[in-house]
Amino acid sequence: MISKSLALQVLNAALATGGDYAEIYVEQNDSDVVMLENGKVESCGGPETYGAGIRILKGLRSVYGYTSDLKEKSLLALAGKLAGAYEGERAITVTSVEKQHVKEINKLQVHYKDIPVQDKIAYLKEWYQITSSVDPRIVRVQNALISNLKQIEIYAAEGPVAKLYENTEERGRVIDVAVAASEQGQIENAFAGPGRFADFNWFKNVLDYKAKAKDVGEKAIMMLTAKECPSGRFPVVIANGWGGVIFHEACGHSLEATATAKHLSVFSDSIGQQIANPIVSAFDDGTLPNEWGSNNIDSEGHVTQKNQLIKDGICVGFLVDKFNARRLKMDANGCSRRESYRYEPTSRMSNTYIAAGKDKAEDIIKDTKLGIYVANFGGGSVEPTTGEFNFSASEAYIIRDGQICEPVKGCTLIGSGKEVLMNIDRVADNVDLGQGMCGSLSGSIPVNVGQPTIRIKEITVGGRGGKLE
Amino acid sequence: MKYDAFFELAKSKGIAESQIQISRSNSLSIKLFHHEIDNYKVADSQSIVACGVYNGKFGFAMTQKLNKDTFAFLVDQIILTASTSEKEGIAELFKGSEKYHKKNVFNKELASIPVEKKIAVLHQIEDGLFAYDKRIVEVEEVDYSEKEISSEFYNSFGLKLKQKSNYYYFVGAAEAKQGEEIKTDYEFFGDCDFSKFDPKPFIEKIGRKAIAKFGGIQCASGNYPTILHSDIVAALVEYYLHSASSDEVQRKSSFLIGKLGQQIASKKLTIEEKPLTKNIYFSYFDDEGVATYNKAIVKKGVLQTYFYNRETAKKDGVQSTGNGVWEGAKIGVGFSNVFVKPGKASFDELASSIKEGVYITDIAGLGTGMNDQSGDFSCQAQGFMIRDGKIAEPLNLITLSGNLLKMFQDLKGFDNAVELKDSSISCADAYIKAMAIGGK
Numbered sequence: 001m002i003s004k005s006l007a008l009q010v011l012n013a014a015l016a017t018g019g020d021y022a023e024i025y026v027e028q029n030d031s032d033v034v035m036l037e038n039g040k041v042e043s044c045g046g047p048e049t050y051g052a053g054i055r056i057l058k059g060l061r062s063v064y065g066y067t068s069d070l071k072e073k074s075l076l077a078l079a080g081k082l083a084g085a086y087e088g089e090r091a092i093t094v095t096s097v098e099k100q101h102v103k104e105i106n107k108l109q110v111h112y113k114d115i116p117v118q119d120k121i122a123y124l125k126e127w128y129q130i131t132s133s134v135d136p137r138i139v140r141v142q143n144a145l146i147s148n149l150k151q152i153e154i155y156a157a158e159g160p161v162a163k164l165y166e167n168t169e170e171r172g173r174v175i176d177v178a179v180a181a182s183e184q185g186q187i188e189n190a191f192a193g194p195g196r197f198a199d200f201n202w203f204k205n206v207l208d209y210k211a212k213a214k215d216v217g218e219k220a221i222m223m224l225t226a227k228e229c230p231s232g233r234f235p236v237v238i239a240n241g242w243g244g245v246i247f248h249e250a251c252g253h254s255l256e257a258t259a260t261a262k263h264l265s266v267f268s269d270s271i272g273q274q275i276a277n278p279i280v281s282a283f284d285d286g287t288l289p290n291e292w293g294s295n296n297i298d299s300e301g302h303v304t305q306k307n308q309l310i311k312d313g314i315c316v317g318f319l320v321d322k323f324n325a326r327r328l329k330m331d332a333n334g335c336s337r338r339e340s341y342r343y344e345p346t347s348r349m350s351n352t353y354i355a356a357g358k359d360k361a362e363d364i365i366k367d368t369k370l371g372i373y374v375a376n377f378g379g380g381s382v383e384p385t386t387g388e389f390n391f392s393a394s395e396a397y398i399i400r401d402g403q404i405c406e407p408v409k410g411c412t413l414i415g416s417g418k419e420v421l422m423n424i425d426r427v428a429d430n431v432d433l434g435q436g437m438c439g440s441l442s443g444s445i446p447v448n449v450g451q452p453t454i455r456i457k458e459i460t461v462g463g464r465g466g467k468l469e
Numbered sequence: 470m471k472y473d474a475f476f477e478l479a480k481s482k483g484i485a486e487s488q489i490q491i492s493r494s495n496s497l498s499i500k501l502f503h504h505e506i507d508n509y510k511v512a513d514s515q516s517i518v519a520c521g522v523y524n525g526k527f528g529f530a531m532t533q534k535l536n537k538d539t540f541a542f543l544v545d546q547i548i549l550t551a552s553t554s555e556k557e558g559i560a561e562l563f564k565g566s567e568k569y570h571k572k573n574v575f576n577k578e579l580a581s582i583p584v585e586k587k588i589a590v591l592h593q594i595e596d597g598l599f600a601y602d603k604r605i606v607e608v609e610e611v612d613y614s615e616k617e618i619s620s621e622f623y624n625s626f627g628l629k630l631k632q633k634s635n636y637y638y639f640v641g642a643a644e645a646k647q648g649e650e651i652k653t654d655y656e657f658f659g660d661c662d663f664s665k666f667d668p669k670p671f672i673e674k675i676g677r678k679a680i681a682k683f684g685g686i687q688c689a690s691g692n693y694p695t696i697l698h699s700d701i702v703a704a705l706v707e708y709y710l711h712s713a714s715s716d717e718v719q720r721k722s723s724f725l726i727g728k729l730g731q732q733i734a735s736k737k738l739t740i741e742e743k744p745l746t747k748n749i750y751f752s753y754f755d756d757e758g759v760a761t762y763n764k765a766i767v768k769k770g771v772l773q774t775y776f777y778n779r780e781t782a783k784k785d786g787v788q789s790t791g792n793g794v795w796e797g798a799k800i801g802v803g804f805s806n807v808f809v810k811p812g813k814a815s816f817d818e819l820a821s822s823i824k825e826g827v828y829i830t831d832i833a834g835l836g837t838g839m840n841d842q843s844g845d846f847s848c849q850a851q852g853f854m855i856r857d858g859k860i861a862e863p864l865n866l867i868t869l870s871g872n873l874l875k876m877f878q879d880l881k882g883f884d885n886a887v888e889l890k891d892s893s894i895s896c897a898d899a900y901i902k903a904m905a906i907g908g909k
Contacts (some may be wrong), residue, residue: 028534033797037720040555043798045546047531051514065511068533078511085509117553139721179722179842187724187842229847231690231868231907262502264609264644266651344510379837385609385644385653388866390834390849412838412847412868412907460687462847462868462907467690 001026002052004097004164006072007155010054011094011162013079018088019056021322022079025299026052026070026153027341032112034120035144039128041121046146053341054079058086062323064344094157099164102297105304106290108170108199112147115200120145123204124174127213131178134217137224140179141217145203147172154301165301171197171292171446173435176213180220188226188409190219191394195435195446198290219395222407229396229411229463235371236413237364237399237426237455242376242434244449246456247282247354249382249389250417251275255309255317256335257324257347258441259384266387266418270315276421278313279357286334286350292435293352293448298336299345305334309352310421321347339443346442353450357427361453364426366402370468372411372461373397373404379436387417398468412462426455475540476625479521482544484528484551486562487521488624489543490756497584498614501591518795519543520562521625523551527560529798550798563779565628566760574751575633576661579615587613590639593668598643601676604683609653610642628758636661636749638891641671645679654679657891661749678830685851685865687908694826695869695904696819696855699886701832703894706740706809708841709873713766713774714792714802715781717842724844724874725772734770734877739810741765742776744791750806750893754791757800761791766807770877776802809896812883819884819900821858827906828853828860829869844873850906868907876901 002010007024014022031046051068052075063085065078112120124143132141150169155162173195181187192212196202203209238246251267259265267275276282286304288294295304300322309317320328321336324347337348365373373396380391393411397404415423433450461468472489479487493515500508517539518531528551530543554560591611598608615637622630638659645652656675658666697705717723725733744752744761753761757779765773777785778793778800794803812819820828829852838848850869854861879902889895 034553035797035799040557041553042556043529043550044553045529045531045550045798047516048534048542050532050534061506061508063509066514067512068514068516069535074513078513081511082509085506117549121553179720181721185724185726187722189722189840189842228870231870231905233909262607262609264607342512342514344508377837381834381836383653383833386651388833388849390838390868392834392838392847410840410845410847410870412834412849412870414834414849414866414868414907416866460866460868460907462849462870462905464847464870464905 001028001153002070006075007097007162008094010075010079011155011157013076014054014056014083015092015094015157016090017083017086018091019058019083019086020091021057021158023055023300024052024155025341027150029148029150029340030113031148033144033146034117034124036124036128037142038140039125044117049340051341054082055344056082057323060326062344066341092157092159094162095160097155097162097164100301102165102167105287105296106197106294109201110199111149111170112172112200113149127174127176127209130210130213131176131217134214135221137180137182137221138178138217139181143174143176145172145174156301163301165297167297169295171195172200172203174203176216178216178220180224182224186224188220188223190216190223192216193435195292196290197292197294223409226407226409228465229408229461230465230468231461231463232468233458233460234468235368235455235457236459236461237368237371237373237453239375240428240430240451240453241432242449243374244353244434244451245377245380245436246391247451248349248352248449249380249391250420252349252352253382254384254387254417255319257318257320257328260318261324261327265384267315273315274313275315275418276310276313277424279427280310280313280421280424281355282310282353283308283355284319284335284349284352288351291351291433291448292446293350298334299338300336302332302334302336304350307333307335319347319349321345337442337445339445343442348440348442348445349438349447351433351448351450353431353433354427354452354454356429356431356452359426359428361428361430364428364453364455365399365404368399368455369401371399373399389417390414408463408465410463414460414462420456420459423456423458424454425457428453472623475543478540479544482548484521484523484544484547486625487519488562489517489519491621492516492618494616494618496614496616498612499588499591501595501611504592504595517543519547521547522560522562523548525559526551526554527556562624563758564626565758569630569760570745570753572747572751572753574661574747575635579635579637579661579663582663590668594639594641594672597668597672598641598676601672602680604645604647604680605643605676606646607644609644610640610655612640614638622754622758624758630754630758632753634749634751637663639666639671641675643675643679647683650683652679652682659749659891682851682863682865685863687867688827688854688864688906689909690907692903693906694823695901696828697899697901698830699888699896699898700890701829702809702896702899703890703892704832704835705873706807706894706896707892708839709877710766710804710807711841712844713776715775715777715785716802718775719781719784722842728772729775731772732770733772733874734767735880736769737880737882738767738770738877739765740767741808742804742806743808744806746806752805755793756795757793759789759791759793764790776804778802805893807894809894811885811887811897814882814884816884816886816898819882819898820855823855823858826855827864828855832869846871870905870907876904879903
């Protein structure tokens with residue numbers, strides 16, 4: 001996208017005032033969204049995003065800028081403006097660029113742009129047919145196929161030889177939303193959003209999309225009869241897969257170097273300390289082939305890694321990016337990510353999950369006398385400094401005498417990360433992953449969350465349904 | 470006109486009507502951490518959004534790549550996307566409104582204020598926060614950001630509209646510690662007139678709010694008379710108005726279906742959209758080129774109108790209300806500069822009749838805890854008990870649950886502490902007869 005000779009000029013302009021690291025991140029992102037509303041094509045197409053971000057580090061300081069104009073004049077002006085934020089003499093002169101080998105761990109056979117649009121439309125219409133025919137009370141089905149083809153060049157210099165990394169990211173995601181309405185005017189909805197760093201064939205031939213589409217319709221109808229969730233403190237069993245959002249919020253964000261490096265996390269001093277029940281081990285793994293949160297390299301060119309965060313309840317690692325590694329005096333571990341060139345990269349999660357335990361999911365439910373079973377979440381958020389988090393359940397049931405009973409709606413779980421990790425008292429062996437978008441300092445990025453079925457022996461549950469009985 | 474070449478190319482390829490919008494922005498942001506500039510960011514970007522009517526169907530294109538091939542790319546994309554559209558009816562672009570109420574909201578002085586002066590204010594905030602109370606152990610964030618935005622709108626009927634605006638904002642966030650207990654709070658201030666920012670009350674507000682949270686406990690679960698801080702009122706009003714989108718109503722996804730002209734809320738609720746207010750959210754035309762105007766959405770509890778774009782207005786046989794906004798590749802419905810009519814009482818007067826209730830000051834997780842179709846919500850909250858009309862012990866890790874329609878029916882009134890929020894909603898604290906609080 002930009003020539004090596006221009007990259008050299010820009011890097012040298014950036015390093016003119018004593019910066020010890022300069023980086024140019026060039027990106028072209030072609031997005032495509034085919035959206036159907038009640039089985040008819042509502043819109044099609046997506047933005048073409050194009051631009052470059054320049055970052056200069058000097059000790060514990062960072063300057064960043066971006067532009068959507070990749071002409072020489074504009075890039076050199078930006079580099080000069082950023083370098084002007086520092087005072088000092090040049091310490092590095094970059095003389096050459098060396099292209100680095102990037103191993104492709106997420107291979108795609110066919111680009112989404114090469115699939116005829118009519119094939120994508122026909123596929124979405126199948127989803128619509130299945131979801132909408134579940135029940136006549138389904139009044140609206142909205143579905144979409146979203147794909148992004150992101151081509152990236154990273155020029156990184158901290159010595160005379162700059163490194164060039166070239167990477168291609170391509171992900172697809174299907175969104176299926178059903179809205180159900182009762183005769184009394186009550187409205188409820190249900191949603192599925194499977195996504196992969198994989199091509200269209202996966203959605204058509206591997207994903208059991210027919211079952212998923214039916215499930216969305218059934219869940220929307222079921223919610224029409226769901227009672228309000230009770231409130232209070234009681235045991236909660238959380239299903240495998242997307243249930244892992246609890247670990248993502250309760251712990252994951254608080255282990256990102258962006259929070260720990262400045263001591264802005266409850267877990268800043270926790271390495272080597274017990275922060276979870278000994279039955280809990282957890283990983284962040286950006287190398288899982290073709291998974292939603294995976295990548296070949298991170299946004300700094302570092303190869304992605306499998307990083308263990310918790311081993312038998314002991315905190316053993318953080319997610320560390322290049323800049324925060326300096327403050328922490330630790331090595332970066334391939335987790336620096338960003339939404340686009342408009343964001344400075346920082347430590348972020350990729351595919352984060354609680355590892356398999358020895359229990360069986362059915363035994364955990366059987367052993368719970370009175371509590372809530374959360375089968376699915378809408379999402380959540382956390383304040384890393386206090387560790388206080390919240391999650392909203394999109395599908396939950398009462399557990400009574402070891403049996404999953406009636407569905408409930410409007411269920412929110414809240415707590416503090418430190419407390420909830422210690423309160424996990426059962427971990428099953430059925431690890432699964434679920435896809436979501438994670439929003440933080442460096443924008444909105446695709447992440448997998450995951451876990452086996454777990455039980456939290458006591459947590460605060462909010463709802464409008466009065467006492468749990 | 471410099472975009473004539475685009476219109477000519479579009480026409481030559483069979484695009485009968487077309488429209489092009491060009492947005493440019495440049496920004497600066499500076500963050501301080503431990504008295505050093507921790508982060509300095511500059512940016513300039515531009516993008517073009519184009520649309521057109523091809524064979525009676527609406528097509529869309531957007532790019533940030535500006536070069537000699539841009540117009541050809543846009544035209545090809547419009548044709549491609551229009552060719553797949555299955556929307557009913559013949560698409561038409563807008564020729565133009567009779568009158569536009571353009572105002573100058575660009576503050577020339579902002580860019581000329583030296584960066585050193587802006588950095589000095591950041592130091593003042595950081596020092597002030599550390600000095601506020603010895604329990605303030607960390608200043609997590611002190612940021613200054615400013616942005617200039619210009620947008621141009623042209624269509625093949627000869628309509629030309631331009632708008633330029635700028636703004637700045639400060640964000641401060643502090644961490645307070647007492648024993649093992651950690652509390653945080655933050656504050657935001659935005660405007661386009663730099664002289665309006667006063668660091669002193671800004672610092673005091675953050676410090677006071679963080680310190681007041683110490684010793685927070687969970688109350689017993691139950692229904693309590695509730696006062697919602699204006700920040701929370703604004704967040705809930707935003708979802709409430711989302712349901713007043715004609716698009717959502719027509720797609721049977723709103724709890725306000727069939728409620729036009731009906732009493733949907735307490736008589737204490739009046740909500741107006743005033744896009745022509747001269748502030749940083751001012752806008753005199755929407756993304757279809759329709760002139761915006763000020764209007765009541767809810768008046769004394771009665772729903773006056775939905776928000777319309779041209780397409781949804783046509784379906785209901787009314788005129789667009791100037792609320793067409795781009796939502797991905799289609800024109801959706803949006804709003805800005807919302808004013809919720811305040812009451813006359815002070816906070817103390819509002820709380821005086823509450824024997825036992827709660828005052829909710831912070832919420833988290835509303836984005837995922839809100840079902841914006843049914844209006845049901847449940848989220849994390851903190852605040853204070855109200856006992857005998859006075860603020861009492863702090864509450865922490867509780868939940869706030871409700872239904873938007875029911876909540877505004879149960880509205881007993883607002884106080885007079887109006888604040889303009891960064892969501893462009895201006896409102897005061899609200900007293901709700903009863904809301905579900907989850908705790909012990």
